Amino acid sequence: MTLGPLMLDVAGTELTDDDRRRLSHPLVGGVILFSRNYSDPAQLAALTGEIHALKTPPLLIGADQEGGRVQRFREGFTHLPSMRTFGERWNTHPQQAKHLARETGFILASELRAHGVDFSFAPVLDLDYGASSVIGDRAFHADPNAVFQLGQSMMLGMKDAGMAACGKHFPGHGFVVADSHVDVPIDSRTLADITATDLVPFRLMMEAGLAAIMPAHVIYPQVDDKPAGFSRVWLRKLLRQQLDFDGAVFSDDLCMEAAAVAGGMVERVTAALEAGCDMALVCNRPDLADDVLANLQVDWPASSRARLTRMHGQPHPSTMTQLRETTRYADALHHIAGLGQDSTDLNLVDPTDYCARS
Known part of the structure; x- marks a missing residue:
């Protein structure tokens, strides 16, 4: 059995019969987990264990565990600071900021791996222009080099813990004000402008070994009339051919408002996969997921399967008890203690949780 090109969600903290039916379908290759799927560490480990046992090779399990x-x-779990915290530290102590970002990446990934989660959709590589509320403090910095340096450090920390990184939102979501969860953002800059700024951290991260990217539900009309996640120009011509990226490409959630430009859900999934995505996300609409499972007709290449296989988590301490006994984890916790605690982000409602994704 091989993994399929769809990533779906599940209803709650335990699998239902409908969840099992959907996840066992040949078209499904992954599961994304949300806050509603978590009550405590033991429950999460049991849930991921059951999901992984449904298929061989096991379904990929991902989550948005960025921080902030x-x-x-x-x-x-350890409270993770927002990425802007590292950018602020970068302004005065860049080497210290990189060290703290790597330690945070290790904690992020090692805790997820200890609970059976394969990877996180992180880090955010968008530039902070001060314009986008949905990006905001999720971005490291406004300077492309700072974003790369800090993003690479985060990626290396995740790799230390046996986890691949997925940079988002290619080629850059930070310049636009509109939120793609509820609107269709338009970025009218030229390709030259985007290449000189927002694309820089993505390009450098790819050269440094980034395993996956997630394209933005943003239209860049000077480049193509389709959002990047539906665009052959962005994904095949620019990403695969010009940037020579051979990692996995995950669509952003196709239930988001900005994805509606591609039509119904079957049309959206088809458009994303044909544009160059390796896996398409359908979140929080089980009725639409059923429609896709019943009607999707797609020629899914072996190369996509190979790329996704690399996203499985690597061996790591299998429980939090074992993880806490390691010096690496204890040192990392000590190094980031108190980082970002003066932020108010603990009291914020996650703006992406209402419709699942960011």
Whole structure:
């Protein structure tokens, strides 16, 4: 059996019969977990264990565990600072900021791996122009080099813990004000302008070994009339051919408002996969997921399967008890203690949780 090109969600903290039916379908290759799927560490480990046992090779399990206001699992997990915290530290102590970003990446990934989660959709590589509320403090910095340096450090920390990184939102979501969850953002800059700024951290991260990217639900009309996640120009011509990227490409959630430009859900999934995505996300609409499972007709290449296989988590301490006994984890916790605690992000509602994704 091989993994399919769809990533779906599940209803709650335990699998239902409908969840099992959907996840066992040949078209499904992954599961994304949200805050509603978590009550405590033991429950999460049991849930991921059951999901992984459904298929061979096991389904990929991903989550948005960025830090700050986008952290799906909180109670029983380390509070992770927003990425802007590292950018602020970068302004005065860049080497220290890189070290702290790597330690945070290790904690993020090692805790997820200890609970059976394969990877996180992180880090955010968008530039902070001060314009986008949905990006905001999720971005490291406004300077492309700072974003790369800090993003690479985060990626290396995740790799230390056996986890691949997924940079988002290619080729850059930070310049636009509109939120793609509820609107269709338009970025009218030229390709030359985007290449000189927002694309820089993505390009450098790819050269440094980034395993996956997630394209933005943003239209860049000077380049193509389709959002990047539906665009052959962005994904095949620019990403695959010009940037020579051979990692996995995950669509953003196709239930978001900005994805509606591609039509119904079957049309959206088809458009994303044909444009060059390796896996398409359908979140929080089980009725639409059923429609896709019943009607999707797609020629899914072996190369996509190979790329996704690399996203499986690597061996790591299998429980939090074992993880806490390691010097690496204890040192990392000590190094980031108190980082970002003066932020108010613990009291913020995650703006992406209402419709699942960011």
